[in-house]
Amino acid sequence: MDEAKLILLLSDGGRHSVIEIVKRLFIVDPRAVIRNIRNRGVNVSDEWVKTPSGKKYKLYWIDQKRPEYYGDELHRTD
Template sequence: MDQKQHAPGVQGRRAGAFYAVFHKGNIYHLRNSEFRVFSLLVCGGMWSTFEIAERLSIPDPRSTIRYLRKMGIDVSDVWVREKVRDSVLKFKRYFIHGAL
């Protein structure tokens, strides 16, 4: 009888390479996608999820932003309304206060 092969142990979300980031007196260990989103927000400006996803090729940056907030990085947001033709779009723009 053949033995079943077991899948290798599943690693947690925190497995893999990290970027050590010093921000406002604290050191954060960020994964690649978190580091890319953090770097974009620290550079300044207010970014919508669509702009972040398009620029960084990340499918849904909202989950990455959620993880950044859980770590203690202050990612702020503001609701924006824009009128396009006959409809009104409502979405959030994300930014980091006092980034520079």
């Protein structure tokens, strides 16, 4: 269930940080879910962002049309 929710969020056209994912979806460890999604073959993009204070964090997103999720199977809509 967490995978489906995260796939839909990452496919919304925005770029999302781990903190945002935790707050919006209540997923305790989004990086583990992202790893599982990638292992299933979904291309999750990421980039490092550096704050003015020098701290770094990653943003995550999926570059594709919104996928449809049926049970345990992922179906692309493009």
